[in-house]
Amino acid sequence: MMRALLLAVTALFLGLFLALPLAAIFGEALRRGWGVYWAAVTEPAALAAVRLTLFAAAVAVPLNLVFGLAAAWAVARFRFPGRSALVTLIDLPLAVSPVVTGLMYMLVFGLQGWLGPWLWERGIEVVFAVPGIILATIFVTLPFVARELIPLLEEQGEEEEQAARLLGAGAWQTFRRVTLPNVRWALLYGVILSVARAFGEFGAVSVVSGHIRGRTNTAPLHIEILYNEYNFAGAFAVATLLALTALGTLAARAALEWRTREAV
Amino acid sequence: MKWFAIILGLVSLGCGARDEQLVLRNVSYDTTREMYVELNEAFAATLDGPVRIEQSHGGSGKQARSVIEGLGADVVTLALAYDIDMIAERSGLLAAGWRDRLPEGGVPFTSTIVFLVRRGNPKGVRGWADLEREDVVVLTANPKTSGGARWNYLAAWGGARRAGLDPRAFVESLYRRAPVLDAGARGSAATFIQRGMGDVLLSWENEAFLARREFADQGLEIVWPEVSIRAEPPVAVVDRMAERRGTLAAARAYLDFHFTVQGQRIGARHYFRPVLPEILRETADIFPEIAMFTVDEEFGGWNEAHRRHFAQGGVFDEIYRPR
Known part of the structure; x- marks a missing residue:
């Protein structure tokens, strides 16, 4: 009885807040037919927006992968002054509102900001150009890999690594042959989360983008623009692309959890 | 290795080929989107060389803020003069006397x-x-x-x-x-x-x-x-930005185009009231006095x-x- 009730509540909740809106997105997107849908997602500005979103993620996520690994390893394996400060700093992007993130970059790189005049003299564009969008994306996706790894590394302890070192492995060899294989699923999971966040980011990117159509519009910004142009079908069509990547992320996650369970 | 190749491919996609044609950037407010699609096309047809006009739309105040912080606008076409005054005052990217450089105080449509x-x-x-x-x-x-x-x-x-x-x-x-x-x-x-x-x-x-x-x-x-x-939504060339981007002449020609018969008619088609008396007469049946x-x-x-x-x-x- 209890079980049935709980299941019913969960199903109702998920249906109401997840499945229904998702269905609505696809419904709205296809309301005026496949032709309109196809035109909206293959229009040059939409393609440019999707490409920029992929590009920002392709730069930000690998960088965060390296950073996250290094930071997690340092935190889990070594004791050093400022260690807890580092852990807090890694969490910072989760606590700061994305809009504030964008404004922070504006204060540093904007023409009236600290580095702005210097950059202007040298003709380097950061905000209102692709570098600014990448910076914002790096910032908002920074915590995910490190946060996945730190608890796992701490839980696993360093016995295996010490054994490897005793048997004559170097630091790099130990990392590659012992540490990395132990955390690879967590690492991949962190990457998936980062990718999802990078694709969906709106607030921080909106502040630094400048909304130049075909140049600095990411997919989420493009959706807002289409919506404001009364092009609801187009807005929902591009939204389905983001929804599909979200579903892809979920599928990848499920597959990953299944693999992990197999591996244990 | 495979991942590396994929990432490299995406990077090159993102960078794209840099084109050499003239690019004008118009930073505008929310409600001009539809009009500028048509006006930009008509303006491009009056030039000899190819030109691409990039549009950025958003709330007028937010757009002004972005230009002040360095958004590379050759021209601004905003909802109110106050926002362009702010750009002049806070960033010095255009002169305070911007109103006097175009007909009608820089207001092509009302x-x-x-x-x-x-x-x-x-x-x-x-x-x-x-x-x-x-x-x-x-x-x-x-x-x-x-x-x-x-x-x-x-x-x-x-x-x-x-x-x-x-x-x-x-x-x-x-x-x-x-x-x-x-x-x-x-x-x-x-x-x-x-x-x-x-x-x-x-x-x-x-x-x-x-x-x-x-x-x-x-x-x-x-x-x-x-x-x-x-x-009275005004327009202005952002001089220092256009100078730097090498678009000053084209930017001026672009704004002048707003005040031509053709430009005025396009504005009127998108329900902006023209300022040229002859076009105003032509469209008198659309706009009640x-x-x-x-x-x-x-x-x-x-x-x-x-x-x-x-x-x-x-x-x-x-x-x-x-x-």
């Missing part, structure tokens, strides 16, 4: 504030006084964030005063009863049209025409009040209007308390 009502005008709204009735719910955007909404506010103030009402009590009642204040003009239009909230949408005339056409099935109607504000006052006449200019009404602690802050 508009006014009208009432958009539902099919058959069920509440019988005719003029400003009707908006004070308790049974009439008025939608407008937030004047703190939206340039269009500032025009709404000032139109309501001046319109009420000219209708013999107390302007302060009038706008206070308007904003006190507003069910929601969206951040931008298009946002409040979507609330009115898509979500069906409110009886009257205060709107730019061109936006009202556009909404009536885009949502013809809803039978929206436009009501022109007996008197309203003359909305109503009495209009300007910001300068009624409020002593934008700086004064801003200081008194919209600045921190101004009249708007005093009358509006978010619920």
